[in-house]
Every structure is written in structure tokens, then in C-alpha cells.
Amino acid sequence: MLLESYRVLELASERGALAGRIFGDLGADVILVEPPCGDSARRHPPLSQARDGTPISLFWLALNVNKRGITLAWDTPTGRELLLRLVERVDFLIEGLSPGTLEKHNLGWEHFRRVNPRLIMISITPFGQEGPYRDFLGSDLEVMALSGTMSLAGEEEGEPMRVSVPQAFFWAGVEAVMGGLTALAARSATGRGQHVDVSAQVAAMAPLAMAPAHWDLNRVNPLRAGVFVTGRSITGAKMRAIWRCRDGWINFIVYGGEAGRHTNKQLVAWMRERGMAPDWLCDIDWEHFEVTQLTQEEVDRIEAPIAEFFLTITKREFMEEAIRRQMLGYPVSTVADIMSDPQLEARGFWQEIADPTTGRRLRYPGGFALINGERLSIRRPAPRLGEHNAEVFAEIGLGEDDLQYLSTLGIV
Numbered sequence: 001m002l003l004e005s006y007r008v009l010e011l012a013s014e015r016g017a018l019a020g021r022i023f024g025d026l027g028a029d030v031i032l033v034e035p036p037c038g039d040s041a042r043r044h045p046p047l048s049q050a051r052d053g054t055p056i057s058l059f060w061l062a063l064n065v066n067k068r069g070i071t072l073a074w075d076t077p078t079g080r081e082l083l084l085r086l087v088e089r090v091d092f093l094i095e096g097l098s099p100g101t102l103e104k105h106n107l108g109w110e111h112f113r114r115v116n117p118r119l120i121m122i123s124i125t126p127f128g129q130e131g132p133y134r135d136f137l138g139s140d141l142e143v144m145a146l147s148g149t150m151s152l153a154g155e156e157e158g159e160p161m162r163v164s165v166p167q168a169f170f171w172a173g174v175e176a177v178m179g180g181l182t183a184l185a186a187r188s189a190t191g192r193g194q195h196v197d198v199s200a201q202v203a204a205m206a207p208l209a210m211a212p213a214h215w216d217l218n219r220v221n222p223l224r225a226g227v228f229v230t231g232r233s234i235t236g237a238k239m240r241a242i243w244r245c246r247d248g249w250i251n252f253i254v255y256g257g258e259a260g261r262h263t264n265k266q267l268v269a270w271m272r273e274r275g276m277a278p279d280w281l282c283d284i285d286w287e288h289f290e291v292t293q294l295t296q297e298e299v300d301r302i303e304a305p306i307a308e309f310f311l312t313i314t315k316r317e318f319m320e321e322a323i324r325r326q327m328l329g330y331p332v333s334t335v336a337d338i339m340s341d342p343q344l345e346a347r348g349f350w351q352e353i354a355d356p357t358t359g360r361r362l363r364y365p366g367g368f369a370l371i372n373g374e375r376l377s378i379r380r381p382a383p384r385l386g387e388h389n390a391e392v393f394a395e396i397g398l399g400e401d402d403l404q405y406l407s408t409l410g411i412v
Contacts, residue, residue, distance in 0.1 A: 001027020012039035015096025017063040018173030024066030069383025096124040128199030140166035147204035172200040252329035266325040
């Protein structure tokens with residue numbers, strides 16, 4: 001495994017959960033530190049049932065595989081000292097706590113680096129460690145709004161929208177791992193750790209793609225356009241990107257360039273075979289077709305028969321024919337579609353593991369990559385509360401009697 005010689009300490013929070021999971025998938029020994037009452041994410045919907053009938057979060061189970069789990073009230077004087085002893089022995093510390101939480105307990109980067117100069121500390125907050133927003137709290141909704149992402153999602157005349165499943169801190173989690181591994185590369189040269197400061201607001205700008213550059217270069221503020229794309233024609237014409245089909249939706253755009261012309265030509269040929277291509281559409285010189293000069297009236301005329309044709313085919317039909325004809329365009333997959341996707345199945349993406357919490361075998365998304373032909377695997381299920389207290393605390397010299405005493409004090 002790529003990171004099997006490294007150890008990660010993760011202070012439990014929804015913000016840092018994905019980063020910890022990715023480190024775990026890469027082979028690192030990830031130790032999840034929960035309060036004795038359990039991480040609040042254990043109650044995050046959607047919920048299933050544990051063996052004893054109590055609710056258990058599928059969100060929590062999915063994000064905490066490949067981790068060992070301990071309990072520790074690190075916000076107490078004794079817990080603080082134990083946390084520092086754990087920090088001494090790890091390579092990475094991931095924390096996604098509310099801004100200022102560590103500092104309230106006389107903890108933070110300056111304290112951690114003194115006990116472990118090689119430590120790489122990764123902090124994930126809504127708006128970063130500096131600036132006028134540094135102390136602001138922020139849920140997915142606030143972060144997605146202030147990142148600008150919501151301004152580009154939704155109908156042209158409607159309200160700004162966001163993806164229904166919260167994702168801002170997932171973007172931040174991915175960026176956190178990249179920042180942490182970059183700091184690891186630097187440590188190999190300098191021997192010193194670093195503090196990696198991840199702003200979810202900045203990370204959530206990634207889905208904007210070229211929108212900020214569009215403003216920077218052209219001083220044009222891109223606006224949401226619903227199911228249409230803009231900026232292809234100098235006349236201001238909009239091209240449809242999402243189309244209804246018999247059983248859902250298709251992503252397809254009429255545009256120019258070599259790939260676009262080939263796709264347009266193949267689609268019209270397919271429509272002609274089905275008797276649904278008007279003569280004027282077949283007569284267009286697709287070899288030299290461009291969209292830059294098209295007016296909205298011309299775009300609407302081209303798109304009208306295409307819309308009628310798509311209503312007669314299924315997503316599966318479109319995908320199969322697009323592959324056969326080497327066309328650009330894709331079905332819009334639902335979660336159910338993803339679960340039965342033949343590409344994911346062929347690559348061995350899904351992994352079933354026995355989950356001791358629910359007493360069932362659960363199907364999980366597997367590791368995100370194949371390394372030398374082998375998929376990163378789920379090696380252990382999400383830990384039960386305090387499952388690894390004995391083995392982890394033994395590494396810093398605590399025995400069974402010590403843990404029992406600390407348990408009576410509510411510290412572990």
C-alpha cells in the first residue's frame with residue numbers, strides 16, 4: 001500500500017471525514033478520535049439500524065472505513081495531555097473542528113509542532129485560517145453560496161441552486177489530502193512538517209471550472225442558464241445541454257469543431273434512419289458547421305427536431321449508439337443507474353464487506369483508483385465506538401486498569 005508506513009490522527013468531524021477515508025484507502029493507519037459519547041456524524045442521515053435496533057448513519061459508515069477508532073475527551077486537562085502524546089507518534093493530524101476550537105483548549109499548530117516537529121497538520125474550515133471570515137461558521141449552504149458556485153446553478157430567471165447532497169466539504173477533503181501529500185514530499189527534503197490550511201470556500205470553487213477566468217479575461221460575469229450553455233456564440237445564443245428522453249435525461253450539445261461536427265453528423269444520420277430528420281437538417285454542411293455566428297432562432301430550429309427524436313429513445317439506447325457512432329453525449333445517471341453501471345462493475349468498483357455494527361454485508365464504493373492493476377481496497381469496516389482503545393492507548397503506555405479509571409472519569 002502506498003502510505004502503509006504512515007500514521008494519521010483524525011479528530012472526528014464531518015469536515016475531515018473524507019480526507020481521513022482517502023488516507024485510509026491509500027494504506028495509512030488512520031486513528032479516528034471521537035468523544036466518549038460518539039461523533040455526531042454517527043447520527044447523520046440517511047439512517048439504517050444497528051444490531052441492537054439503534055439508528056446508525058450510512059453516511060458515517062461510508063466515510064469511516066479503513067480507520068481504527070478510539071474515544072478521548074481531549075478537551076479536558078488529562079485528555080489534552082493524552083492527545084499530545086498521540087500527536088508525538090503520528091505523521092498527519094486532520095482536524096475539521098469549528099474555528100477557534102483547538103485554541104480554546106490551549107492547543108493548535110504551535111503546540112503540536114513543539115511535540116512533533118515533523119507533524120503535518122491539516123485544518124479544514126469553512127473559510128480558512130486567515131482573513132475577515134476566519135472565525136465564521138459555515139454549513140454546506142453558506143460555503144456553496146460564498147464560493148460562487150450557487151450563482152451558476154439553477155434557471156436563468158430562478159433562484160440560485162445547490163446540489164441536494166452536501167458536497168462543499170467533500171471538495172475540501174480532496175484538496176486537504178493533496179495538500180497533505182505535497183507537505184509530505186517537502187518533509188522528505190527538509191525534515192520539517194507544515195500546517196496545511198484548507199478553505200472549503202476556495203475548494204468549492206473547483207466546480208466553477210473556467211468561470212473565474214471568463215471574468216478575468218473578458219470582464220463578463222457568467223450567469224446561470226438552467227439546462228443551457230452560454231458563451232458559444234457571439235450573438236448571445238444559448239445551446240441546450242440537458243434533454244429529456246424516454247426514461248430520463250441526456251447530456252448533449254450541438255457545437256462545432258472537429259468532434260462536434262462529427263457528432264452532429266452522426267446524430268442526424270441516426271435520426272434519418274429512424275425517419276425523424278427533416279430534409280433541411282440533412283442538407284446542413286456539417287463538415288464546416290460552426291456555432292459562433294448562430295442566432296438564437298437558428299439554434300432553436302436545429303434543436304427542435306433533435307428534442308423530438310430524443311423523446312423516442314432511452315438512456316441506454318443513446319449510450320450504446322453514441323459509443324458505436326463515436327458521438328459526444330452521455331446519459332444523466334441516477335444513483336440507481338450508478339449502482340448498475342457496467343463500467344463500474346467491470347472495474348471492480350463495488351466491494352461488499354461484513355459490517356459488525358449492522359450485522360449485515362454492505363455494498364460500499366471501493367477505493368478511488370487502481371494501483372498496478374489492483375483497486376485500493378476496504379480493509380476494515382467503520383469502527384465501533386471505542387473499538388481500538390486498548391491497542392492504541394497501549395502504544396503510549398496505558399494499560400487496562402488505566403483505561404477503566406479514565407472511563408469512570410468520562411475521559412475515554
